Amino acid sequence: MVSAKRNKDQNEYELQGFDDDMDASVGKRLRKFVKEFSLNKISKLRSLERLPLGNYYILPDSRNIALLAYYFCEMRLSIPEIHGLDIIIKFFLAYNDSETYKLVVDHRSIAKRYIKSDFILDVLGCFPWDTIYKGLGRREEVRYLVWVRLYRVRKVNEFFGKMEKDIRISYFGIRIVKLLAVEFYCTHTAACIFYYLATTLPPSKEEYTWIGSLQLGGYSYENFRAIDIGKRYVTSLYWAILTMATVGYGDIHAVNAREMIFVMIFVSFDMILGAYLIGNMTALIVKGSSTERFRDKMTSLIKFMNRNGLPKELRQQMKKHVRLQFETGTMSEDSVVDYLPMTIRSKVSQTLYSSIVEQVPLFAGCSTEFISEIVAKVIEEHFLPGEVVIQQGGASDQFYIVAHGILEEVLVAEDGSEEVVAQLDAESICGEVGVLCNIPQPFTVRVVELCRLLRLDKNSFTHIVQIYFNDGRKLINNLLEWKDTDARVGQLAAEITFLVAKQQAELALMVNNAAFQGDIAQLKQLVKAGAVTARADYDGRTPLHLAASKGYDAVVHFLIREGVDLNAIDKFGCTPLLEAVKGGHDRTIAILLDHGAELHLKESGSFLCQTVMTGNNELLRRLIEAGVSISATDYDKRTALHLAAAEGAFQVAKMLIDSEADVFAQDRWGRTPLDEAVLHNRTSIIPILKEAAVKRNLVKTISDWKSTVRTRKLTAAAKAESAESDSNGQESQKLVETKESSPRLVSSAGTSPRLARPTATSPRTIRSAESSLSIERQPASERRLERLVTLGVAGPGRRGSNLSDTSSEGLAAKYRTLPARTVGFSGQTIEQSHFARMNPLPRRRATIFPYHPWTPSKLRTLGKVEWVCSTVDELLDLAFHEFGKHGKKVLNQDGGEISSCDLIGDLDKVYVVDEDDIQNAGNPKQESKKTD
Numbered sequence: 030m031v032s033a034k035r036n037k038d039q040n041e042y043e044l045q046g047f048d049d050d051m052d053a054s055v056g057k058r059l060r061k062f063v064k065e066f067s068l069n070k071i072s073k074l075r076s077l078e079r080l081p082l083g084n085y086y087i088l089p090d091s092r093n094i095a096l097l098a099y100y101f102c103e104m105r106l107s108i109p110e111i112h113g114l115d116i117i118i119k120f121f122l123a124y125n126d127s128e129t130y131k132l133v134v135d136h137r138s139i140a141k142r143y144i145k146s147d148f149i150l151d152v153l154g155c156f157p158w159d160t161i162y163k164g165l166g167r168r169e170e171v172r173y174l175v176w177v178r179l180y181r182v183r184k185v186n187e188f189f190g191k192m193e194k195d196i197r198i199s200y201f202g203i204r205i206v207k208l209l210a211v212e213f214y215c216t217h218t219a220a221c222i223f224y225y226l227a228t229t230l231p232p233s234k235e236e237y238t239w240i241g242s243l244q245l246g247g248y249s250y251e252n253f254r255a256i257d258i259g260k261r262y263v264t265s266l267y268w269a270i271l272t273m274a275t276v277g278y279g280d281i282h283a284v285n286a287r288e289m290i291f292v293m294i295f296v297s298f299d300m301i302l303g304a305y306l307i308g309n310m311t312a313l314i315v316k317g318s319s320t321e322r323f324r325d326k327m328t329s330l331i332k333f334m335n336r337n338g339l340p341k342e343l344r345q346q347m348k349k350h351v352r353l354q355f356e357t358g359t360m361s362e363d364s365v366v367d368y369l370p371m372t373i374r375s376k377v378s379q380t381l382y383s384s385i386v387e388q389v390p391l392f393a394g395c396s397t398e399f400i401s402e403i404v405a406k407v408i409e410e411h412f413l414p415g416e417v418v419i420q421q422g423g424a425s426d427q428f429y430i431v432a433h434g435i436l437e438e439v440l441v442a443e444d445g446s447e448e449v450v451a452q453l454d455a456e457s458i459c460g461e462v463g464v465l466c467n468i469p470q471p472f473t474v475r476v477v478e479l480c481r482l483l484r485l486d487k488n489s490f491t492h493i494v495q496i497y498f499n500d501g502r503k504l505i506n507n508l509l510e511w512k513d514t515d516a517r518v519g520q521l522a523a524e525i526t527f528l529v530a531k532q533q534a535e536l537a538l539m540v541n542n543a544a545f546q547g548d549i550a551q552l553k554q555l556v557k558a559g560a561v562t563a564r565a566d567y568d569g570r571t572p573l574h575l576a577a578s579k580g581y582d583a584v585v586h587f588l589i590r591e592g593v594d595l596n597a598i599d600k601f602g603c604t605p606l607l608e609a610v611k612g613g614h615d616r617t618i619a620i621l622l623d624h625g626a627e628l629h630l631k632e633s634g635s636f637l638c639q640t641v642m643t644g645n646n647e648l649l650r651r652l653i654e655a656g657v658s659i660s661a662t663d664y665d666k667r668t669a670l671h672l673a674a675a676e677g678a679f680q681v682a683k684m685l686i687d688s689e690a691d692v693f694a695q696d697r698w699g700r701t702p703l704d705e706a707v708l709h710n711r712t713s714i715i716p717i718l719k720e721a722a723v724k725r726n727l728v729k730t731i732s733d734w735k736s737t738v739r740t741r742k743l744t745a746a747a748k749a750e751s752a753e754s755d756s757n758g759q760e761s762q763k764l765v766e767t768k769e770s771s772p773r774l775v776s777s778a779g780t781s782p783r784l785a786r787p788t789a790t791s792p793r794t795i796r797s798a799e800s801s802l803s804i805e806r807q808p809a810s811e812r813r814l815e816r817l818v819t820l821g822v823a824g825p826g827r828r829g830s831n832l833s834d835t836s837s838e839g840l841a842a843k844y845r846t847l848p849a850r851t852v853g854f855s856g857q858t859i860e861q862s863h864f865a866r867m868n869p870l871p872r873r874r875a876t877i878f879p880y881h882p883w884t885p886s887k888l889r890t891l892g893k894v895e896w897v898c899s900t901v902d903e904l905l906d907l908a909f910h911e912f913g914k915h916g917k918k919v920l921n922q923d924g925g926e927i928s929s930c931d932l933i934g935d936l937d938k939v940y941v942v943d944e945d946d947i948q949n950a951g952n953p954k955q956e957s958k959k960t961d
Contacts, residue, residue, distance in 0.1 A: 112181065113155050119143050131414045131478045153177045169229075179218075185210065193320055194352075196328050200320070204313055208306055212273075215302055219269035219295050224261065226288055227253070239284050240264065273299040323355040349413055375405045382407055382483055385432050388456040391507055399500040402493045407483040412476045418459070419474040425463030427486050431455055434480030438472040452477070464490065465508060466527070498539070498555060537564040544572035544588070547581040562591045569599035577605040577621065580614030585621070595626040602631045610651045618655060627656065634661035637669040641681055649681060653688045660691040667696045674702040674718065677711040686721045693722065698934060873897040873935040877904075879912035881946040882922050882938075897933050904930060908941035916941035924950070 120143060123134045133139065158175040165171050189207040192198055227238040235241030235253065240261070243250040253261060268281040272295055283289040330351055334344045382404045386392060392400060407430065412418055418429060421441050436453040450472055453459055463470040464487050494501035540560045543552040552572070556562060565571050573593045576584040585605075589595070596604050606626040609617040630636060630652075637657065640649050649669070653659060662668050670690045673682040682702075686692065695701055703722065706714040878892040893911055898904040905916045919927040920940040933939060942950075 112151070116148070116151050116155065119147075119151075126479070128479065147180075150177065150180045154181055182214070185214075194324070194327075196324050196331070200324050201313055204309065208309055212302075212306060215298075216266060216269040216273055219273065220262065220265035222291060222295075223268060223288070224265045226291060230285075237285050239268070239281060239288055242284050243281060245280060269295075272296060273302065275299065275303075323351070327351055346413070346416060350411075350416075353411055353413055375401075378404050378407065382409075382432070385456060385483065386430060389430055389458050391458050391461055391504060393507055394503050395500040396497060399493065399497040402497070403485065403490075406489040406493070407485050410482050410484050412480045412482060414476050414478055416476045417473060418476060418480075418482065419463075419470050419472070421470055421473040423470045425460065425468065425470055425487060427484050428458060428460030428464050428490075429474075430483040430485070431457045431459070432481045432483055434482075435477040436474055436480060437477055438474055440471075441473055447473075462508070465504065499557065533564075536560050537566055540564070540572050541566050541570065541575055544581070544584055545575040545579060547576070547579060547584055549581075549584050549587060552584060552587065556591065562588055562593050563597075565597070565599070568601070569597075571597050571599075571605070573597065573605040574599055574603065574608050577614070577617050578608035578612045580609065580612055580617050582616055582620060585617055589620075589624055595621060595624060596629055598629060604629050606655055610648065610655050613647060613651065615651070618651060622655065628652075630657060632663070633658050634668065635663040637661060638663045638667060638672050641669045641672045641676070641678065644678070644681075646681060646684070649684065653684070659685060659688050660694055662694070662696070665697050666694075668694045668702070670694070670702040671696060671700070671705050674711060674714050675705040675709050677706075677709070677714055679713050679717075682714050683717060686717060692718055692725060699931075873933060873937075875933050875936070876938045877908055877911070878938065878940045879908060879914045879916075880940060881942050881950045882920055882924055882940045883950050884946075892938070897930050900930060901927065904939070905941060912941070914941060915943060917943050918947070 120136070120140050123132055123139065124142065125131065126133055133142075153174070154177050156174070156177075158171070158177075162168070162171045162175070189203065189210070192203050193200060193207075223239065227235075227240045230238055232252075232254065235251065240250050240253045243253075243264070250256065250264070264281075271281070272292060275296065283292045327348065330347060334347065339347075379401065383400065386400055386404050386407070392403070409432070410429075412434075418436065421439075431453055433455055436457075436459060438450040438453065438459060440448045440450050442448070453474075459472075459474045460470060462468075494504070536555065537560075540552065540555050540562060543549075543555060562572055571593060573585065573588045573595070574597070576588060595606075598604055603611075604627065606618065606621045607628050607630060609621060610628070637649070637652065637659070640652065660668055660670075668690065670682060670685045670692065671694070672678075673685060692702055700708070703715065703718045705711075706718055873896070874894055875897050876892045876894050878889070880889060895907060895911070898907060901919055904919055908914055908916050918941075920942055921927055922938050922940075927933060927939060
C-alpha cells in the first residue's frame with residue numbers, strides 16, 4: 030500500500046517515471062544512461078523538438094538533461110571529455126529569457142548568450158593543463174591555470190539547487206548533503222593549498238615547512254615526499270579541518286611566513302563559512318527558508334492536482350506558475366506587504382504603479398483622486414507565455430492593466446478558428462469592455478511574453494466609480510471615442526450604446542435617490558457631472574417630486590435654481606406641490622407657491638370628498654392653501670361641503686365655508702349642502718349653512734341692484750341721444766330699451782305681463798313695483814334657499830310688507846328673521862308664486878299615472894312620461910289634457926301629497942287623483958286581499 034501510494038504521488042515530480050538511484054554505483058548509472066540514450070531510440074528523444082526549418086533544440090527541463098545532471102555532475106569535474114560534451118549541448122539548449130520568460134529556441138540567440146557568459150571559462154576548463162605544464166618545463170605560471178577548473182564548481186551548485194526543488198527527495202537530507210559538500214570542498218581546497226605551499230620549497234628547506242617539521246608522536250614527517258600520498262593527503266586535510274573548526278590542538282602549525290599568511294586568510298574565511306553552515310542548519314531546524322516554503326507549496330499543489338485528477342497540461346501550467354512566483358520573488362513580496370499598514374501599502378502602490386495607471390488611455394482625463402484609488406486596489410500578478418489570462422465568454426469579474434510584457438486579444442469563432450484582434454503592450458488594458466458593459470468577455474486574452482499585470486476586481490472598480498461619478502462619466506466618454514478608432518471596441522458598438530443608455534437611466538435614479546435622501550452634496554456632484562435634474566424615473570417622478578414629498582427645503586431651492594419644471598406631473602397625476610401637500614410640509618408648500626407652482630389635481634372633487642370622509646383636516650387645510658378648487662364635484666356632483674354637511678363635520682364645514690365654498694351647489698339629485706344637513710338632522714351644521722347662504726345672497730342682491738340702476742342710467746342716456754335721430758332710429762332704440770331695461774313682473778296667476786310705460790303714480794305703487802322688481806331679479810339659488818328656510822323652520826306666517834327695504838342692514842335683518850311661509854305681494858306665498866317659476870333646476874322627466882298608487886294592479890292603466898312642470902296646477906292641467914281626468918292632487922308612490930314640483934326628481938312616478946280616488950283608496954293590504 031505504501032509503495033502504491035508513493036508511486037501515485039510521484040507521477041507529478043520533475044523527473045516523472047525515473048527511478049531515484051542516488052546510491053547506485055557509477056557503472057549502474059552509466060548503463061542506465063546508455064540504455065536511455067541508445068542510438069536506436071535517438072529519434073524518439075522527447076528532449077529534441079524539430080523546428081519548421083529542420084533545426085533541433087533541447088528543452089532545458091527535458092528528461093535527458095536531467096539525466097546528465099544526475100549522473101555526470103561528478104564526471105564533469107574530473108573528465109575533460111565529458112565537460113566538452115556539456116559545452117556542445119549548451120549550444121542547443123533552449124533557455125527562458127530573464128525579462129520576458131519566453132522560451133528562446135533560436136540557435137543564434139542561444140550561441141550568442143552562451144559565448145557572452147560561460148563559454149570562455151568552460152573551454153579553458155577543458156584544457157589538459159597538467160600535460161601542458163609538464164610539456165612547458167614545469168613552469169609555475171602555467172600551473173596556476175589549473176585553478177580555472179574551479180569554475181566548474183557552479184555546476185555542483187546548480188545540481189544541488191535542482192535537487193532541492195525536487196520534492197521527491199527529502200529537503201532536510203539534501204541540504205545536509207549540500208552543507209557537508211561545501212565543508213568538504215572548502216577543507217579539501219585548503220588542504221591542497223597547504224600541501225602546495227610546502228612543495229614549492231626545495232627539499233633542502235623541508236624543515237622550514239609545516240609538514241617537514243611535523244613530529245606526531247614517534248613518527249616524523251622528515252623527507253615527506255617519500256611518504257605515501259594518501260597519508261600526506263589525510264594529514265593535510267586533518268590540519269585544514271582543525272583550522273576551519275578553530276579547535277587548535279597545536280600539534281600542527283605554520284612555520285614560515287607564507288604559511289602564516291594563508292592560515293590567517295583561511296581562518297578569516299572560516300568565520301564566514303561557519304556562519305553560513307550554522308545559519309543553514311538553524312533554517313533547517315526552524316523550517317524558515319524560502320526554498321522550503323516553495324517546496325511545501327509545491328507539495329500541497331501536487332497533492333491537490335493528483336486528488337482532483339487534473340489534466341497534464343493544466344498541471345504543468347500550475348507548477349510553472351508557482352515556480353515563476355518563487356523565482357521572481359513575488360511569493361515573498363506579497364506576504365511582506367501584507368504586514369504593512371494600509372496607508373503605507375497605499376504609498377507603496379502609488380510608488381510602484383501610479384505612473385503605469387496614469388498612462389492607460391481609458392483613464393485619460395480622470396482626476397488624481399480617482400487614479401489614486403485605482404492604484405491602491407490593483408494587485409500585481411505574473412503570467413507565463415502561452416497562459417490564457419481572460420477566456421472568451423467568461424464572466425467579467427476583473428480587468429487587467431499591462432505593466433510589462435506583450436499579450437494578444439484573440440476572437441475565437443464557433444468552428445474553433447482564431448483571429449488576432451489586437452496586440453497589447455505596456456500601459457494597455459484588457460477586459461475593460463466586459464466589465465463596463467456588464468457582458469461576457471468578448472475576447473480571449475493570451476500571453477505572448479512574460480507579463481506583469483495589474484489586476485482590478487469589478488466590485489472594487491464599481492465602488493470607486495460610484496464615489497467618483499464624474500470620472501465614471503469620463504470613462505464612458507473615453508470608451509465612446511475608442512469606438513471610432515479602435516477596431517476591437519468598434520465591434521461592440523451596440524453594447525456600448527446600450528451601456529450609455531443604461532448609465533443615463535442609472536444617473537436619473539441616482540439623482541432621484543439623492544433628492545429622496547436629501548443628500549444635497551451628492552446631488553450637486555451629480556449635476557456637476559452632467560446629470561439632468563429634469564429627467565424623470567420609470568414612474569415619471571422628477572427629483573423635485575421626491576424632495577417635495579420629503580420636505581427637503583434646501584434640495585427644493587437648489588432644484589428650482591436649476592430650472593426644473595415646477596408643474597411636472599408623474600404617472601400618478603401628482604405635481605411636486607401636491608406631493609408637498611400630501612407630506613404635510615408647510616414650508617415646502619410656501620416655497621413652491623412663491624415660485625408659481627400649481628396643484629393640477631385631476632378629479633379634485635373626488636379627492637376633496639375622500640379627504641373629508643377620512644377626516645384629514647390638515648390635508649384639507651393645505652389643499653385649500655395650495656389653491657385647490659374648493660367647489661369641485663365628484664362623479665355624483667357632490668362637493669366637499671355636501672359630505673361635510675351630511676357627516677356633521679362642523680370644523681370641516683366651517684373651513685370650507687370660510688374658503689368661499691358654494692353653499693348653493695346641487696348634486697345630481699338636486700340636493701344642496703343645506704339639504705344634506707336637514708336630511709341627516711345635523712343641527713350644528715344647519716345654522717352656519719343658513720348664515721353663509723344669507724350673506725352670499727346679500728352680496729349678490731346688492732350687486733344685482735347696482736347693476737340694474739346702472740343699466741337704467743345707461744338706458745336714459747341712450748334715450749337722450751336717440752331723440753336726435755330719425756324716427757326709424759327712435760323706434761329701434763325704444764325696442765332695445767324695452768328689451769334691456771324693462772323687468773318682468775310675476776302675477777298671481779303665474780303669467781308675465783309686459784310692464785307699462787312709467788307714469789305718474791302714487792309712491793305706494795312705485796314701492797310695490799320696486800319690491801316686485803327686487804324679487805323678480807332674485808337669483809334662483811337665493812329663491813331656493815328661501816324655500817329651504819321656509820321648510821326648515823316651523824311657525825305662523827307673517828306678511829312681508831317691509832320687503833322693499835333694500836339696504837344691506839334691512840336685507841340682513843329680513844333674512845335672519847325670515848318666517849316659515851313668507852307672503853308675497855299678491856297674497857300668495859313665495860313658495861307658491863315665485864320659487865316654482867324662477868328656480869333654474871335642470872329639466873326632469875316623470876311618469877304620470879291617472880290613478881291612486883294603491884289601486885289594484887288589474888285596474889291600473891299605462892302612464893305617460895312627461896317633462897316635470899313648474900307648478901302643480903300646470904301638472905294637473907297636463908294630466909287633464911292627456912288623460913281627460915280633472916285631478917285635484919298629485920301623490921308619490923307612498924301616497925304622500927306633492928305640494929311642489931320641485932320635490933319631483935328625475936324619473937320619479939307621480940299619480941294624479943281626484944276626490945273619488947281618495948275616498949275609494951283604502952289600506953293597500955286590504956285592497957290586495959279584496960283583489961285576491
